[in-house]
Amino acid sequence: MAALAGVSISTASKALNGSGRMSEETRERVKKVAQEVGFRPNALARGLITKRSFTIGLLTNDTYGRFTLPVMAGISEELVGHxxxxxxxxxxxxxxxxxxHVDAMLDKSVDGIIASGKRLDRQLPVDLSGLSVPVVYAFTKGPVDGVTLRSDDEQGARLATRCLMDAGCRRIVHVTGPKTFQSVRERADAYRTAIDGPPEVLHGVWSEAWGLEAVAQLWDRGGDKPDGIFCGNDQIARGVVDGLRERGIRVPDDVAVVGFDNWDIVAAQTRPPLTTVDMNLKTLGREAGRLVLAMSEGREVQPGIRKLPCSLVLRQSCRGLEPPA
Amino acid sequence: MAALAGVSISTASKALNGSGRMSEETRERVKKVAQEVGFRPNALARGLITKRSFTIGLLTNDTYGRFTLPVMAGISEELVGHxxxxxxxxxxxxxxxxxxHVDAMLDKSVDGIIASGKRLDRQLPVDLSGLSVPVVYAFTKGPVDGVTLRSDDEQGARLATRCLMDAGCRRIVHVTGPKTFQSVRERADAYRTAIDGPPEVLHGVWSEAWGLEAVAQLWDRGGDKPDGIFCGNDQIARGVVDGLRERGIRVPDDVAVVGFDNWDIVAAQTRPPLTTVDMNLKTLGREAGRLVLAMSEGREVQPGIRKLPCSLVLRQSCRGLEPPA
DNA sequence: CACCTAAGAGAAAAGGTTTTCTCACCCTCA
DNA sequence: TGAGGGTGAGAAAACCTTTTCTCTTAGGTG
Incomplete structure (x- = not known):
């Protein structure tokens, strides 16, 4: 222990933590020695007494990591500095x-837990209320009195629809996922109120195959064809774009397409690359980290649902001017 | 503390840990009370004395999570039970x-560190040798005297090539990524030794666009065309399959295609779905967890590189019989 | 009957910090 | 010169376990 370098253990502790009273000279000297000797306080011992482990838990049921990874990156980025x-x-x-897992985390005295998932309308299969540590829900459903962070899907859908309208589309169709998803309904509602003409929403599953199939449905029937398609996610959008291309319909010239998620691997590889809505999950993660840290430090945080804005990523499948948020 | 239920703290501790000497009756009684009262020992205090925190760190530079996530899942699965x-x-x-991050982990007295990455021939940008805790390298390059786990890419490439041969292909081409990747060279070498005819390897980048381009190169030139294509990863394979389909070439009837990675989102959505090589990263993760745990418990582990076998996932782009490993 | 042994259980130390309390000292002011 | 106050620093308790050591008691043996 660095205390051997002049002072007692307690003085050393106080010097390093900026607490206690002592001459500035002593404080500096201790710090310098600690620095030199590479002293690093044992976090376990510290945690035992301060009741803070400088550790938080991230619980997720998103095995794929599509949503969790950016959230995780944001959390980690925000917290590692602390x-x-x-x-x-x-x-x-x-x-x-x-x-x-929750028990293991509690045993390790985590300072807080962030619950994260892949659906905004489903709870994680575990009850986190009544725990002794603060909980933040990020991109998953939480209890009504919980602190919840989510994307503003309506605003995102408005962004997408407006982009198509700005690109000059007059007849815009919405091809999306199952009606059982809350975000599907929210996006569809926002789409309906945003467009000028009569809305048309096609529900299916979250796959490229459905995008392909939707194009078939739209083009194989009579009547006029859409000149803009807003897709519920990037996979559907990719299917739609592929379907259009295979019919010799040019994107974005004949039909403009906008996706949702900005899942790079899908959006960037589509031909042409997808214009799509980004839910800014990394920002959401940062915010979750900020909040859980605040709560673990005893600061009061208003419960409720916080919606974080989406942004539009312009690529080539729709060149609409980005409208003001 | 549950000790209030009959015995002293020390006796309680010994009862719960199965150590010390006491009547079986006392032991059972203590356990029962602990159970009832929901007693959970404080991991921090325990760690302080036993020098084990029951915590390990996973370091990765794979932001995408494509490789790290399955590895992580395997590690977690293996270790949570402990x-x-x-x-x-x-x-x-x-x-x-x-x-x-490493400092933060060391402060928290992790029992070990697993280093993971996205390339087998690149080290993480941090020196982990000489640390006071055991380190296992999983799917990344480690020092020569380190414990390293990796996929057996040569065996995987053999699997892929044989699958094409079993499907009756006579002229098999290998379309893969940049020559600078060690795994590209290993896979190509295995392909060269496995096929009967003269090998042909096309190097490009890891993208669908390159797969598309490769098909163009192969079909727009004179000479006879391949009837089997082994791709360096699933993205290239998808590009290849798309390129073939757009030329009216049937997969797998005219040309069979095999990918590498079994990246579900790509492989399963391709038309037709890709037959591909799975590196069994989850198993690799489990193994990494097992090893780091063993090392943290002081058991001796042989340093060196352990290659874990790949397996073939048969879908529709190549229906070759799966050869014996 | 006395002595020794073994079993069962508790007391106490240790682990590395933080934090509160106490102590010694020097000034200042009356 | 003595009392009071402020300042710097150390002693000790506390955090919650595990582990070693010690003590008591009972049973067995000579």
């Missing part, structure tokens, strides 16, 4: 495993 | 950030 490390616990909708 | 939680530290090839 010396906080993050436990990642992947529970696959398995309540048993969730329980085990 | 009460071990995993810190996930995403460092984006940033030595500074890596240092901060």
């Amino acid at each position: 010396g906080v490390s993050v436990f990642l616990c992947a529970i696959e909708d398995d309540p048993e495993r969730a329980r085990v | 009460g071990v939680s995993v810190f996930l530290c995403a460092i984006e090839d940033d030595p500074e950030r890596a240092r901060v």
